[in-house]
Amino acid sequence: MKKSSLVDLKHKISANTLESADKDTKTYRDIRPEDKEAYDSQNEFLAGSPRNLHGVQWVLVVSSLISLSFMLGLDTTITPVTQASFTNSFQSVNLLGFSSAAFFLGAATTVLTWSQLYGVFDVKWTLVISIIVFEVGSIISGAAPNINALVTGRAFSGVGGSGMALGVWSMLSLTTTEQEAPFYMRLPNLAWGIGIILGPIIGGAFAQGSATWRWGYYIQLCVGAMVAGLLALLLPSKRSQPRTGFRDGITSIDHIGTLLMISSLLCFVLAINFGGLSYAWNSGSVIALFVLAGLSSITFVPQQVFGCLTHNTILPIAILKEAKIWTMFLLQACSATAFFVACYFIPLHFQYVKDETPLEAGVHLLPLVIPTFAAAMISNQLTRRNALLEPCLLVGGSLVLIGSSLMYGVDAYTESSKIYGYSILIGSGAGLFVDTPLLACQQLVSPVFVPSAMALMAFARIAAPAIALSIGFAVFLNNAQAEIQSMLPNDRSYHATSMFGGDARQYLGGLDVRTRHQIMRAIADTLAEPYALVIASGVIALTSAGFLFWTRLNVRARQ
Numbered sequence: 001m002k003k004s005s006l007v008d009l010k011h012k013i014s015a016n017t018l019e020s021a022d023k024d025t026k027t028y029r030d031i032r033p034e035d036k037e038a039y040d041s042q043n044e045f046l047a048g049s050p051r052n053l054h055g056v057q058w059v060l061v062v063s064s065l066i067s068l069s070f071m072l073g074l075d076t077t078i079t080p081v082t083q084a085s086f087t088n089s090f091q092s093v094n095l096l097g098f099s100s101a102a103f104f105l106g107a108a109t110t111v112l113t114w115s116q117l118y119g120v121f122d123v124k125w126t127l128v129i130s131i132i133v134f135e136v137g138s139i140i141s142g143a144a145p146n147i148n149a150l151v152t153g154r155a156f157s158g159v160g161g162s163g164m165a166l167g168v169w170s171m172l173s174l175t176t177t178e179q180e181a182p183f184y185m186r187l188p189n190l191a192w193g194i195g196i197i198l199g200p201i202i203g204g205a206f207a208q209g210s211a212t213w214r215w216g217y218y219i220q221l222c223v224g225a226m227v228a229g230l231l232a233l234l235l236p237s238k239r240s241q242p243r244t245g246f247r248d249g250i251t252s253i254d255h256i257g258t259l260l261m262i263s264s265l266l267c268f269v270l271a272i273n274f275g276g277l278s279y280a281w282n283s284g285s286v287i288a289l290f291v292l293a294g295l296s297s298i299t300f301v302p303q304q305v306f307g308c309l310t311h312n313t314i315l316p317i318a319i320l321k322e323a324k325i326w327t328m329f330l331l332q333a334c335s336a337t338a339f340f341v342a343c344y345f346i347p348l349h350f351q352y353v354k355d356e357t358p359l360e361a362g363v364h365l366l367p368l369v370i371p372t373f374a375a376a377m378i379s380n381q382l383t384r385r386n387a388l389l390e391p392c393l394l395v396g397g398s399l400v401l402i403g404s405s406l407m408y409g410v411d412a413y414t415e416s417s418k419i420y421g422y423s424i425l426i427g428s429g430a431g432l433f434v435d436t437p438l439l440a441c442q443q444l445v446s447p448v449f450v451p452s453a454m455a456l457m458a459f460a461r462i463a464a465p466a467i468a469l470s471i472g473f474a475v476f477l478n479n480a481q482a483e484i485q486s487m488l489p490n491d492r493s494y495h496a497t498s499m500f501g502g503d504a505r506q507y508l509g510g511l512d513v514r515t516r517h518q519i520m521r522a523i524a525d526t527l528a529e530p531y532a533l534v535i536a537s538g539v540i541a542l543t544s545a546g547f548l549f550w551t552r553l554n555v556r557a558r559q
Contacts, residue, residue: 073195
């Protein structure tokens with residue numbers, strides 16, 4: 001096609017007259033810049049859109065999809081500021097760690113299975129089902145009569161939440177053109193970021209007001225019900241693979257792998273959370289849980305490697321042979337560990353040590369979540385611009401290491417302004433490499449394995465907090481109990497962890513000033529100990545960056 005004909009084509013397009021055109025590489029390179037926009041519009045129109053929704057209907061669908069990401073963002077930071085409140089309500093501080101890890105446990109054990117479900121079934125209805133599961137979890141959590149019911153509800157929310165997150169990405173990728181995708185794919189991250197910023201304020205306000213902490217979960221119902229209805233009515237049916245029968249689709253799922261993963265993670269998390277608090281570490285129950293976790297893990301590995309009883313394993317074994325994929329997996333886990341350990345323990349410091357309200361604790365969490373979101377946005381732009389992974393990894397890992405080392409030294413008398421500064425360091429550092437693995441894995445593997453690699457990174461992002469929070473709370477509660485009991489030798493009947501319940505102020509008021517100060521110092525010191533996990537994350541992130549050897553990504557081509 002000659003340049004003169006392209007100019008004519010531009011005028012014809014403006015007059016709503018469409019001509020077909022062949023866009024081969026050589027011809028396209030010869031087109032004048034001022035004619036390329038018209039040429040691109042012509043070809044995109046002729047190619048057709050991957051969706052049959054436009055105008056108001058498309059706006060409603062996109063708004064509904066990103067609302068799901070907003071809900072997940074809210075849920076992420078509502079629980080950290082309400083955990084002290086529901087612990088007081090149920091007088092069950094022993095399960096504080098389990099209630100915090102339950103969401104991540106449910107999500108981690110099913111995220112890879114959701115990935116398989118989206119591959120074989122209709123994406124629309126799979127997404128709607130995941131929303132329903134999330135909503136059921138929110139109902140159970142909000143109406144929970146005891147801590148066990150709350151843990152169950154949080155686990156259900158985690159199962160549905162992981163399906164929602166994958167469903168949003170899947171639906172947007174299937175309903176947008178190659179030119180539209182970069183813009184629409186940024187919207188879920190933006191909505192999630194707004195959610196994690198507003199979550200502490202909303203959760204703190206509910207926990208402190210007459211509505212109580214329960215409305216932190218009920219609020220999800222209002223949005224979720226409307227969104228599920230809109231998506232069920234407006235979303236077109238989409239499949240990422242050719243249609244298969246229901247029976248064939250079900251049999252293609254790796255049920256054995258899913259059960260083994262659930263068994264290994266669940267038994268390990270239960271053992272960590274029960275040990276020393278509900279049962280002695282050397283009790284038969286705790287030992288049995290550790291043994292079951294080990295046996296399940298040992299069985300899981302060969303089952304995945306050799307594909308026993310399945311032809312479609314939940315782990316993408318083919319890409320796990322790449323050392324850089326393991327590096328990305330570790331980096332994703334380190335970033336999630338750094339953010340969520342700080343996210344859950346910072347509010348507790350202000351509520352238990354400084355005796356502040358849930359809303360005030362929520363405000364104190366903002367210096368962590370806002371820099372995390374801002375740094376993630378900056379990192380995405382920098383990585384796409386210079387195509388190098390190491391700058392953000394090295395700077396991010398260093399900030400996490402410095403911030404967590406300082407947070408490890410926080411005591412009962414540390415000024416709030418210093419904690420803000422340490423929080424900013426951790427949040428900025430974690431944010432700088434939270435999305436780097438997702439960007440990198442898209443080019444470290446062949447295109448056919450990109451969905452599997454993305455699901456693997458999602459698993460790392462979810463499983464790491466489940467394990468880290470369980471370990472962190474076990475360290476905090478066990479050490480706090482031992483420290484407080486050593487200060488109260490004549491009061492053995494008093495269980496030290498009750499100090500974190502609703503009767504803590506009344507009990508502390510009956511102690512002398514010196515003992516009260518000692519107890520507050522002990523609580524502050526033990527609340528700082530879980531930051532050893534964040535320190536380790538910073539060290540691992542810095543070490544892992546060295547294995548990439550200044551890898552350069554071809555991000556412009558992939559965009």
